[in-house]
Amino acid sequence: MIKRLTIILVLLTITYGCTQKSNKVTHRHTNALVNETSPYLLQHAHNPVNWEAWNPDVLARAKKEDKPLLISIGYAACHWCHVMEEECFEDEEVAQMMNENFINIKIDREERPDVDQIYMDAIQIISGNGGWPLNIVALPDGRPFWGATYVPKDNWIKSLKQLKDLYKNDKSKVVQYASDLANGINAINLVENKSDSSNYTLDQLDTAVENWSQYFDTFLGGYKRAPKFMMPNNWGFLLHYATVNSRPEIMEYVNTTLTRMAYGGIFDHVGGGFSRYAVDTKWHVPHFEKMLYDNGQLTSLYAEAYAVTKNELYKKVVEETIGFVKEELMDENGGFYSSLDADSLNENGELEEGAYYVWTKEELSALLGSDFKIFKDYYSINSYGFWEKENYVLIRDKSDEEIAEKYGIATLELKLKMNNALSILKKRREKRSRPRLDDKILTSWNGLMLKGLVDAYRYLNNKEYLDLALKNAMFIEKEIIKNDHSLFRNHKDGKSSINAFLEDYATIIEAYLALYEVTFDEKWLNLSKKLLDYTKSHFFDKKSGIFFFTSDKDDSLIRRSIETNDNVISASNSIMAKNLLKFHKLFPNEGYENLSNQMLKNVQENFDKSAQGFANWLHLVLYKNQNFYEIAIVGDNYKELGKEISSNYLPNSILAGAKEEGSIDLLQNRYDKNQTLVYLCIEGSCKLPVTSTEQALKQLGR
Template sequence: MLNRITILMVLLSLTNGCTQKSNKVTHKHTNALANETSPYLLQHAHNPVNWEAWKPEVLERAKKEDKPLLISIGYAACHWCHVMEKECFEDEEVAQMMNDNFINIKIDREERPDVDQIYMDAIQMMSGNGGWPLNIVALPDGRPFWGATYVPKDNWIKSLKQLTDLYKNDKTKIVQYASDLANGINAINLVENKADSDAYTMAQLDTSVEKWSKYFDSYLGGYKRAPKFMMPNNWDFLLHYATANSKPKIMEHVNATLTRMAYGGVYDHVGGGFSRYAVDAKWHVPHFEKMLYDNGQLASLYAKAYAVTKNELYKTIVEQTIGFVEEELLDENGGFYSSLDADSLDEHGELEEGAYYVWTKDELSQLLGSDFEIFKDYYNINSYGLWEKGNYVLIKDKTDEEIAKKHNVSVSALNEKLNNSLNILKEKRTERSKPRLDDKILTSWNGLMLKGLVDAYRYLGNQDYLELALKNAKFLEKEMIKDDNSLFRNHKEGNSSINAFLEDYATVIEAYLALYEVTFDEKWLNHSKNLLDYAKTHFLDKESKMFFFTSDQDASLIRRSIETNDNVISASNSIMAKNLLKFHKLYTEEDYGVLAKQMVKNVQGDFDESAQGFANWMHLVLYENQKFYEIAVVGKNYKAIGKKLSGEYLPNSILVGSEKEGGIDLLKNRYNEGETLVYVCIEGACKLPVTSTEEVLEQIKN
């Protein structure tokens, strides 16, 4: 095997260095990316590097020419991707070396998460860490043998020269190393079918959560570390667990986390919505990119938390987050764009991270006048809120009541002053250069946002959210669902493209099922089931009983991945398992429930020590170990009663309804003329029908 020091330690050591002054982009050059629609790929369309998109014909040409692949993966909102483009990919000396010796491929990780997963695993195996830009050098068949993230120009040139020499002079060893690495990449992704395992118990779950809680930051929320990611699936599960099991300490931590995130600079107090993560431990300074997937999931989480606590802060966060998404990310056709960049042009015309969002003390004082003193205390225009270069990132650390008392005003008067000040700042921001928009529309991220809108309507009752949800659901129906019930991944400028991945199916199935629960329109239930059945046919691994990330209709890569770990977005398999369990309650004759239980058994060995990474999976332990209710509403007033019931936080339930007879078993033979009856059932066995929400809740309580 090729010596790791030769091709890994030496070359990776070259990745440390200072950034160089960026050159202005020119259009002297145009490469094949000019034909793509991804904003990230189009950003590189005028590099002197002969970039190509990931396509079978490009890989075939690499084999014919016997050139290694240089694969560079990033996304439009990625700060360090922009830095490396300026320093390396716009440089003609660098481009010459890359063009002479490599087939150069640019990938938008958001368009092609299947490719990104594989090469992220590769770099983590080689170096122990990863990130974007993700730069990989691979054999012409795609097997990697070197990788790095951000690399300054001089070290990039040195690395590529050494790699070129190695490929020409020691190819046998490189091939052996790449083969061994490819075997490792496949091995770490294997999932065993553990059919003989016992189901995970509540006692085991309690122990797992207890171990997990040792990492909680009880004061600042989240975990005892920096950076801090929001991880909505973590707090979503813990909200479920705390309320289902009367765990006040866990609930206290959920509330502390949600409050601190809402107080922090990671939340945009001026324009609403969350940035991707905070670089520090107090949720203060964000990595300023704003992603649709974060905001969709957080709208859902805060709406559920509001249903439980009736905390007005949570309601405000939902409202402002959806307001941001509607204002900045909504396409006229009902789809949602992907992200806003971290970088924008500063006052000198240079791209700078956070330039759109930060404020100087003098600027705030001049803009806000007599209200500045209250604003200064409220948002910490002091050493606590200072970021760098005299710039402040707004952050709260006191309640409205504390600030109002200090300034001898009522809470309502305080809020009026603050709202006026924030409106002034928002208006002022319109004069600044806006962050760049990634206007591609991704199916899975739209599924997450659709679910967020449904939950916001469900728990806040705002009809506008349902209208927005229906507009998005119809967009997905029209533009992303094909005639055979398969999905597209991407939509841009009127065209849908790329076959969808498992996460696309999982999130849309979940969102459509949730939409059915608040509308009782069986169209959405049928779409959801059709997508589920398509995924079972084309994604299911019959051996492990898990789902592959890619369909059997797509060209094979060096690995057909199985995604199990919940990250900032829940694993596609965990979402699918929850979908299957819920569909089992509606279609008991299908094998959905058996499959869901087996999927959990396959991964539950990781729950004990890695609960954070399997949080979405652990809902299923609660579903299986505690009563799960099928609630059917039948009769003339089914929508009104259904709306009241859906506003209750009942995570261990599924809600169905119809005016008379419905298309699923739970809605058959339930109609009684002149009455609206509600049936509370467990696995199809129902209690005596009742006529009010209060009676339903009493039956569930008992």
């Protein structure tokens, strides 16, 4: 247990109440952030605070001047970051206190997750909770000794004065506390190399899922709590588990969750796409920011669920989510932007959360005329859909069939009426002030969206999605991949400046491999493999048997982090472990399987009590305990057969194909000029070839 330095350090770690941000902009001041490309950092470029971006030179100057670092971390779509900016960082009095006594560093957490991880762990140790904006005061070498999230002006000034005095008058105790805290930050990130562990069994997995299921909200979906986050890796694993193990009760829960999320206000019924999370239990009122990473992962999830169920609602969600991303987040060169802000200008010209998305009953009635009556029922313009200040957030609570029966009309007619109504609302909404766009391009988030597009093409058979995927894949190849097959983390205005992290490699490797499976273009397979091998060389830690989050080419921080817990985005190591297992199936002599097995053993002790926090890892338990198939397709008709087979949900498989013979061993000596053959193999040992999708699926037990 880390001892507290003083009561002050505990009392100062507080999260305070809320306020609204006005649209106040001043350019009386300009700081070093004006040279950055991150929209979040540029938002602070005209604060009177002498902000600087994180870099080794700034830390060296802090040591030379013997000033503590004041590190403030946030992101462009963060509502409370905007609030604190107005109240504190735009204030002259606050700026004077900060500039005279601290070296002030602003960090975009989306650009620098490596730094954010460390200081988020620090504040969790100090206070037991965290969030953004994340404000840390640290020694000049980066070791933290105080932290808080949102703090209003008076408390902020008071806190900084006490911290300044403490550093000046009792520095030895501050240093001791920072040293103890740094030890704690490192201790909670250790991973033990467990070479003597046995493999996690299916019986153990069943027990873990049973324990996990105690938290299921089987009526409203998700978990029995608020706020509710969409957890694509959680529902994605449970879809896999329910399907391959014939667990109808788990499948029903997944369907309930996906349906309620699609019905909820968290899904933008007017413009498509999902917001970040819901503040309530019924998925109704979102935190209105829209993030690329959510929409990429949810595109994959709903496409897979559609493949299993053929539920038209899931198909509609995929189509409208991709429509939103294409319209709002796609760069002309094929990259995808990061997010839309939660805040936008209301009718009074003030920034207000959700102003772009909400409706009053009077406005809806005036716009929709005679169709308002049925629309009101369909989208709950009643107590169920009411939010605040006379505003409603559209939310469904009944199926099309229920509403159509109530009003005595055909389901098709109902859908046409609702589509027409939503079209009217979209045209009206486009006249409102739009949410601010974070137009930086992040590699890992693009990887998630690329995988989403590939899955959408695979399961919905829409050629447009493959075209979008290829455009994005070529953008990444041109702008993000360096000559040595290392990656950049970021891209904006033609510039890339930050070395990529493990999550960037993991998601691009996964996406390129998926792209190969639907195109059989070995270019994407080879690129993916080169990225994988680069990652092995520069990120793998032989001591722990797992990958670091940062490359050995990056500047040192107070900790070289290891990411294992799956959160709203799967842990970079869990994605890598799956990548390694799949690459082993195509390149069995490279040692990839041994790495994947070891990584799984190193984390599996957590599965019993926290399956939901390791959901993406759990796919590997199914892969390793059940048959995993290499499906090889060779012959003139290889692309058509591959397309047919891959449109089925086959999670325990990987596809390879070529007209004659591809470069990988699995495709060698299998060509027959008279027919296209499908080989179903396990570890290179194959069943007798077949010539049709139906025969192949029969061999798979489908």
